Amino acid sequence: MTVKLGLVGTGTVGGGCIDILRNHRDDFKRHYGIDVELVRVCSRNPEQAIAHGVEDIFTQDFQDVLNDPDIDVVIELIGGTTVARDVVCGALRAGKHVVTANKALMATYGEEVMRLADEAGKEIAFEASVGGGIPIIDPMKHSLIANRIDSVMGIVNGTTNYMLTRMVEDGLSYDAALKEAQEKGFAEADPTADVDGFDAAAKIAILASIAFNSRVTMGEVHTEGIRNITTMDLDAARDMGYCVKLLAIAHRTDEGVDVRVHPTMLPLSHQLATVNGVFNAIYVVGDAVGETMFFGEGAGAGPAASAVMGDVLEVARHVQQGIAPIVGCTCTDELPIVPMDDLKTKYYIRFKVADRSGVLAAMAGVFAKHNVSVYSVVQRGKKEGGTVDLVYVTHTACEKSVRDVLAEIAELDDILRDEPSLIRVED
Ligand SMILES: NC(=O)C1=CN([C@@H]2O[C@H](COP(=O)(O)OP(=O)(O)OC[C@H]3O[C@@H](n4cnc5c(N)ncnc54)[C@H](O)[C@@H]3O)[C@@H](O)[C@H]2O)C=CC1
Ligand SMILES: N[C@@H](CC=O)C(=O)O
Numbered sequence: 218m219t220v221k222l223g224l225v226g227t228g229t230v231g232g233g234c235i236d237i238l239r240n241h242r243d244d245f246k247r248h249y250g251i252d253v254e255l256v257r258v259c260s261r262n263p264e265q266a267i268a269h270g271v272e273d274i275f276t277q278d279f280q281d282v283l284n285d286p287d288i289d290v291v292i293e294l295i296g297g298t299t300v301a302r303d304v305v306c307g308a309l310r311a312g313k314h315v316v317t318a319n320k321a322l323m324a325t326y327g328e329e330v331m332r333l334a335d336e337a338g339k340e341i342a343f344e345a346s347v348g349g350g351i352p353i354i355d356p357m358k359h360s361l362i363a364n365r366i367d368s369v370m371g372i373v374n375g376t377t378n379y380m381l382t383r384m385v386e387d388g389l390s391y392d393a394a395l396k397e398a399q400e401k402g403f404a405e406a407d408p409t410a411d412v413d414g415f416d417a418a419a420k421i422a423i424l425a426s427i428a429f430n431s432r433v434t435m436g437e438v439h440t441e442g443i444r445n446i447t448t449m450d451l452d453a454a455r456d457m458g459y460c461v462k463l464l465a466i467a468h469r470t471d472e473g474v475d476v477r478v479h480p481t482m483l484p485l486s487h488q489l490a491t492v493n494g495v496f497n498a499i500y501v502v503g504d505a506v507g508e509t510m511f512f513g514e515g516a517g518a519g520p521a522a523s524a525v526m527g528d529v530l531e532v533a534r535h536v537q538q539g540i541a542p543i544v545g546c547t548c549t550d551e552l553p554i555v556p557m558d559d560l561k562t563k564y565y566i567r568f569k570v571a572d573r574s575g576v577l578a579a580m581a582g583v584f585a586k587h588n589v590s591v592y593s594v595v596q597r598g599k600k601e602g603g604t605v606d607l608v609y610v611t612h613t614a615c616e617k618s619v620r621d622v623l624a625e626i627a628e629l630d631d632i633l634r635d636e637p638s639l640i641r642v643e644d
């Protein structure tokens with residue numbers, strides 16, 4: 218039996234899938250007995266279809282894909298949560314299996330999508346939505362289910378990891394590094410999703426939902442991006458023996474799920490500190506397996522299409538063999554999200570302040586008042602226009618107290634010259 222595919226979206230990832238199919242379709246048949254055929258392709262860009270040689274099966278209307286009774290599997294590679302939601306939900310309602318790379322959709326409407334798949338008795342597969350080409354969803358849904366997962370933590374956004382690496386290793390400006398990442402096809406259509414941390418928030422919401430059997434949506438993830446990270450912060454971190462990474466973190470605690478995305482200082486000896494460029498790495502801790510780490514390219518046409526096509530072939534194998542979906546929604550529990558105010562960690566805080574007597578003393582009083590103990594204070598950079606940069610590192614402190622310190626220092630008379638830069642420190 219030939220399993221018929223309909224593809225919606227012919228951009229970076231969709232184009233990568235067409236290329237894999239063209240180059241390896243015969244291998245899939247020969248090695249695995251899996252026979253797949255692309256019968257319909259839809260996007261807003263006919264020129265992309267022409268470039269990939271699929272203009273004869275091209276349409277600009279996704280309904281042509283959903284209404285085609287021959288199509289068994291719909292591959293959604295548009296992105297976003299509007300039209301993509303109609304495509305994914307419409308395909309499931311039309312009785313088709315769905316493969317998607319869409320983290321925003323799964324992290325926002327995951328409950329709806331999983332329910333529709335369950336009602337239709339169809340598969341929904343989304344391996345490419347987290348970590349690009351790295352197998353992580355499938356291992357967590359299959360190989361690791363004998364564990365109670367306690368932590369999932371990692372670098373899950375290739376664009377920002379690429380940018381931070383280029384800024385620290387080659388001195389590129391933030392804007393130049395972003396432009397390069399976009400040119401390489403790593404960035405989302407709207408790169409604010411990458412640099413403001415929302416892409417990583419969607420990914421950790423998906424991973425936390427699977428890890429802790431409790432639905433986490435991206436709106437529930439405390440999210441900070443890398444916009445405020447300067448080369449001065451990166452240099453200061455390096456001088457202290459640290460690097461700065463945009464980390465996505467999810468821990469199971471006695472209070473519930475601690476889930477957040479923010480720039481984090483990691484010791485240079487940490488396993489995640491060596492993950493550079495577009496590479497992602499996800500560290501998973503289970504009660505039986507102990508520590509595991511998954512590493513690979515998190516973005517780009519090849520890696521993402523590799524994960525999409527892996528899902529497609531697995532679904533096609535099930536269709537050919539008449540096997541029902543093995544694992545559907547696993548969110549059986551309703552754990553609370555731990556408030557960010559309750560977080561306890563160490564903090565790096567850089568203040569740009571007026572260079573005059575009394576400033577340090579006034580600031581020290583505020584730290585003491587809120588019981589935030591300071592580990593070190595260093596003055597950095599050149600004195601410019603009567604301002605200096607003061608870099609504080611605290612001992613372990615409570616997030617709420619640190620926020621109170623920042624708010625009170627902002628109110629001190631004629632001290633701050635810019636927004637402070639705050640980076641949490643992980644040891
Ligand atoms: N670029 C990457 O490295 C990765 C992307 N992803 C995800 O894959 C998905 C696709 O991303 P890219 O290929 O990078 O996006 P892209 O922007 O390169 O391509 C989007 C495609 O969707 C089509 N499209 C947009 N609106 C449409 C509509 N209303 N009807 C029909 N077609 C429409 C466009 O014409 C284009 O062909 C997104 O969900 C993204 O988050 C996942 C992993 C890696
Ligand atoms: N924009 C994302 C790509 C896919 O998820 C990233 O940079 O990691």
Ligand code: NA
Binds near residue numbers: 345348350353524
């Ligand atoms: Na993946």
